[in-house]
Amino acid sequence: QVQLVESGGGLVQAGGSLRLSCAASGSIVRFNVMGWYRQAPGKERELVAELTSAGSINYADSVKGRFIFSRDNAKNTVYLQMNSLKPEDTAVYYCRGYRTIFYDYWGQGTQVTVSS
Numbered sequence: 001q002v003q004l005v006e007s008g009g010g011l012v013q014a015g016g017s018l019r020l021s022c023a024a025s026g027s028i029v030r031f032n033v034m035g036w037y038r039q040a041p042g043k044e045r046e047l048v049a050e051l052t053s054a055g056s057i058n059y060a061d062s063v064k065g066r067f068i069f070s071r072d073n074a075k076n077t078v079y080l081q082m083n084s085l086k087p088e089d090t091a092v093y094y095c096r097g098y099r100t101i102f103y104d105y106w107g108q109g110t111q112v113t114v115s116s
Contacts, residue, residue, distance in 0.1 A: 002026045002105045004095045009110030012085055016114070020080040022095030022107055028076045029053075031097040036069065036080045038091035038112075045094070049080065062088075085114045 003025040012018055020036070028034060035050035049059045049069040057069050068081040078095065095107040 002030075002097060002103075004097055004105055004107035006093065006095050006107040006110040009093060009112045011113045011115065014085060014087055014114055014116050016085050017081070017083045018085065018112060020082065020093055020095075020110060020112075022078045022080075024076040024097060026076065027073075028071065028078065028097065029073055030103070031099050033096075033098045034071065034078050035096045035098070036078075037094045037096060038089075039094070039109075040088075040091040043091075048093070051078065082112070085112075087114045087116045090114050 004022055006020060006022050008018060008020040032053045033050055036048040037045050038048050039045040047060055048063055049067060051057050051069050066084045071078045090113050092109040092111050094109045097105045
């Protein structure tokens with residue numbers, strides 16, 4: 001069993017920045033893919049960015065050029081640096097680590113609120 005714990009959410013004005021962290025209780029190199037997702041009220045959960053074990057990073061079009069996904073294997077932690085935040089970025093942000101359908105873990109989420 002692996003636990004993923006997000007932190008770093010909060011309230012920020014439009015144009016501001018936040019950095020989310022996701023700390024894993026085990027080694028993150030076991031995951032083939034690590035991702036950040038978000039879910040706004042009344043909307044489905046959507047992919048924000050994902051990092052594959054090969055090192056490629058895919059971003060949702062809505063965050064390209066503003067968000068940066070990084071990892072620190074030594075700390076078993078991944079990060080999402082969010083810049084130029086917009087009110088439409090308001091959501092609960094979740095971290096996910098995936099290897100197989102039997103090794104698929106989610107964090108509890110952290111709230112990000114961007115005021116206009």
